[in-house]
Amino acid sequence: MRLRVSVFVLLAAALWLTGSAYAEKITSYPVGNLGLTVVEDGGLVIDKSGFIWFAAEFTPAVPVRPALCYLDPVKKRVISYRLPTVIDYVGALAYDAKRNIIWLVDSAGQTLSKFQITTRKLTVYYLPILHGDMPDIQSIAVDEDGHVFCALYVSEAIGIFNPAAPTTLAMYSTEEADDPFDDIIEPYSIVVEADGLTAWFTGDGDWVFGNLDLTDPLAADLNTWAASDPTDIETYCLRWDPTVGTEGRLFMTGFNTADDPAAEAIGKFDPTVTDALETYEVCAEDAGLYGLDLELGAEEVWVAESEDPGAAAEVDASGDGENVDLTMTTTEDVAPTNPSVPRPKIYQLSAKTCPLKPNIYNVADRCEEDGDTEEFPISPTSQPAAVAIRPIGLTGYAVWMNDTYDDTIVMVEEIEL
Numbered sequence: 001m002r003l004r005v006s007v008f009v010l011l012a013a014a015l016w017l018t019g020s021a022y023a024e025k026i027t028s029y030p031v032g033n034l035g036l037t038v039v040e041d042g043g044l045v046i047d048k049s050g051f052i053w054f055a056a057e058f059t060p061a062v063p064v065r066p067a068l069c070y071l072d073p074v075k076k077r078v079i080s081y082r083l084p085t086v087i088d089y090v091g092a093l094a095y096d097a098k099r100n101i102i103w104l105v106d107s108a109g110q111t112l113s114k115f116q117i118t119t120r121k122l123t124v125y126y127l128p129i130l131h132g133d134m135p136d137i138q139s140i141a142v143d144e145d146g147h148v149f150c151a152l153y154v155s156e157a158i159g160i161f162n163p164a165a166p167t168t169l170a171m172y173s174t175e176e177a178d179d180p181f182d183d184i185i186e187p188y189s190i191v192v193e194a195d196g197l198t199a200w201f202t203g204d205g206d207w208v209f210g211n212l213d214l215t216d217p218l219a220a221d222l223n224t225w226a227a228s229d230p231t232d233i234e235t236y237c238l239r240w241d242p243t244v245g246t247e248g249r250l251f252m253t254g255f256n257t258a259d260d261p262a263a264e265a266i267g268k269f270d271p272t273v274t275d276a277l278e279t280y281e282v283c284a285e286d287a288g289l290y291g292l293d294l295e296l297g298a299e300e301v302w303v304a305e306s307e308d309p310g311a312a313a314e315v316d317a318s319g320d321g322e323n324v325d326l327t328m329t330t331t332e333d334v335a336p337t338n339p340s341v342p343r344p345k346i347y348q349l350s351a352k353t354c355p356l357k358p359n360i361y362n363v364a365d366r367c368e369e370d371g372d373t374e375e376f377p378i379s380p381t382s383q384p385a386a387v388a389i390r391p392i393g394l395t396g397y398a399v400w401m402n403d404t405y406d407d408t409i410v411m412v413e414e415i416e417l
Contacts, residue, residue, distance in 0.1 A: 024312075024376045025413050028359045029071055031078055032407030035059060036067065040404040043139075044291070044386040045095040045102065047117065050074070052388070052409055053102055054402050055090035058082065066090050068104060068115060068349075071409050076356045081349040086124055087111060094140045094148070103148055105137045112137070112148065112161060115349075122347045125161070127169055128339040138188045143196030151187035151201050158187055158199055158212050160336075166344065170336040172212055172220055174203070185210055185224055191240045193248070200250055202235035207267060207277055207324055209235050209252060212334070219333040225274070228325040232257050233265060233279075237290060243297035247271045251301055251317065253289040254279065264289045266301050266315045267324075274328050278321035282313050282373050291386035295397055302387050302399045302412075305375065310382030312399055312412045313375045382406050 031038065035058055042055020052071040057064050058080075066087055069080040083090070091107030102115040114123045127137070127150075136154040143149070150159035152171070160170040174185040185203035192199045199212045203224070210224035227233075233254040242248040247270075254265040265279040266289075280301075282289065288307035294300070299318040305311045363376045378384060383405035390398045392413065399412040 024363050026361055026363055026376070026378060027073075027411045027413070028361075028378070028403075028406075029073075029076075029078075029356050029409045029411075030359070030407065031056065031069070031071075031356070031409060034078060034080075034354045034356075036069065036078070036080065036407065038402050038404045038407045038409070039066070039090055040383075040385045040402075041092065041107070042090045042104075042386075042402070043093040044388045044400060044402045044409075045093050046388045046390050046400065047095055047102070048097055048100065050390060052400050053093060053095070054386075054409060055093060055104070056080065066106075068102065071356070073411065076358060078354050078356055080352050080354070081115075081120070081122075082352070083349070084122070084124070084345075084347045086345065087113065091137060092139045094142050096142045096146055098144060099146055101146075103140055103142060105140055105150070107137045110136060112140070112150070114163060120349045120351065122349050123344050124347065125166060125344045126342045127159070127161070128341060139190050141190050141192040141199070143192045144194045145196055147192075147196055149190055149192045149199050151190035153186050153188055156186055158190070158201060160199075161341075167341055168338040169341055170217070170338055172222070172334050172336050174201075174210070174222065174224075189236060189238045189252075191238045191250075193240060194242065200238055200240060202238055202252060205234065206231045207233060207235055207254065207326070209238070209250070209269070218335060220336075222331040222334050223328065224331075225269070225277070225326045225328050227277075228327045231324065235267065237292050239292055239294050239301075241294050241296055241299070244299060245270060245272070249299070251292065251294060253292050253303055255289055265322075266292070266303065266317055268299070268317050268321060275326050277324040277326055278317070279324055280315050280317050280321045280372050282315060282375070288383075290384070291401070293387040293389040293399070295389060302389060302397075304384035304387050304401055306383045306385060309377060309380050310384050310403065310405070311375045311377045312384065312387075312401060312410075313373055316372050319372070376412060378403060378410055378412075379406055382408075382410070384410065 036056040039055040087106045092105040094103040148161040187201040206227040208226045213221040236253045236255040250269040252267045268278045292303040301315040384401040
């Protein structure tokens, strides 16, 4: 492993011993002083221009109004768009790079909205999944054809919305997919392979996750996996890496649900090995693992630790992990229901631009465990929730996170000294 040092300690000695030295530089962009509160569930996406999109709320304001924002790290400014009153709370974001569109969800009001970046036009679709005030749409993902996949937690279904034919929503129930402990699969996080034929999702329970095989969309196959023995680790956030192995790899965060502190972990699943999951523990107990993203092809996983205190953690998942035995079930010929979607409403949004003064500092890793994990504390009060990675040059990466306690957008990057 490359030697990582703080610029504040023995830099000259490190250069003499190794010929090169590395440190993690953290750049923090405070937006709270601009009247913006960063939303935990809103997520974080990076567009093809390198802008960092995040969800926020204008505060203090009565009533509190949601906002869609992006950070321009080159010009050091934030551009915010006040959303119409039909949207109460932004619960998830997704980016369609091919069409340069930001999709956002109001998980309480049951709307799915399309924001066209170049025209600033917002199209709001009212989805026919109503459960009172209970949030249903937990996360969304977009395939290469522009279809939007929705994890419908309360409805216990996967929803697929086609903007080219926006009058219906295809819904595939997960009610019949029981894990070994007879818990109904309630989709929470979702990713979709680029061709749109396989959607992966997490559910409640010990390392519970599944996929929907849409090779035949009128008679889909629903496959689910769960730990064969109790582990007190529940899946939370997903990422799909298409560049690893012959069929790609699925990565997920494992969230500790036990009363006693226990190490949390990253899970790696190989679809060609259906009876086992490899896991990699992070250093901290009760770390509160939320969002994650990948250095594609490298099996290096960056994850947000929201507790103990908040930190960015890099996990090396390229080696062999600890095996968790899995039980797999398959439900065949799952047919969709197709409830109708009302005519959308269209809004023209105006932008507000505010300059930023970033704070820059260097950190050294906080701990290592068997060489698999390095953790970099952000601040004593930070609570990062989402992660998005953007390559820098040929080998570097900038790791972006939304800090929902300090109301900052944070960039962690590795620099050669």
